[in-house]
Amino acid sequence: MSNKNHSIFKYQNYVKFLRLIKKTGPLIKFGSVNSKSHGFLLRHDVDTDLKQALKLSLLEKKENVKCTYFLLLTSQTYNLLSKDNRQIVKQIIQNGHEIGLHFDTSMYPHYNEGLKKEISILSDICNTKIKSVSLHNPSVTKKYPIFKNLVNAYDPKLFSDKTYISDSRMDFRGKDLKDFLKNYDGENLIQILLHPMHYTAKSRNYRGIAIISIRNFINDYHEQLKLNKSYLKDVGKNFPKILSKKVK
Ligand SMILES: [Zn+2]
CATH class of the missing domain: 1.10.287 (Helix Hairpins)
Structure with a gap:
């Protein structure tokens, strides 16, 4: 797990990163992407713990940084329909962020129908239109579908080796977050996927x-x-x- 980017997992350093990214280029929410967009898409996939996501969204609010939180309706460990979690989702939206659907294609034999149902439930919870989707574990399912009328984090326009970096498994796979900012050309759309569960007050494994x-x-x-x-x-x-x- 040792990695030169590892210090970012501490809140204090994450805030420094947010300040740096703001100076480097505009931040765009997934639902607002169009053919002319350039800047940074800060993506958060929430796999296990919604409370950790809320904490991160508050730090971002203080720094006036807007991100997109992708939430699962099929998580083993959090239930978006519960009273408390509906409240948390509202707070994340109030903190200025977009909510997108984090979708697990392996849940359904016909995932297009599953997607329709989940989008409808999630928009009801959020009381707003859902405009974006990210796939859960696509490297395991080997499925990368593109859905109509939704901005997809795995759209080839948003997802290429040069324009995408992720902290999956707390490992940036040889890429350096700072280089991504340093080398930003002002024209590309850079997608940065960070999992809220990895970020805490102290640096943890x-x-x-x-x-x-x-x-x-x-x-x-x-x-x-x-x-x-x-x-x-x-x-x-x-x-x-x-x-x-x-x-x-
Ligand atoms: Zn996921």
């Missing part, structure tokens, strides 16, 4: 990141059950704290 999300889950679980008196009697009101201490 996957073990540290997983612990944060597991603690979030323990809290959510307890919040959901604490009105149940039998549950509360069995576990005690400090149960999340006790469990969290064990996860370290």
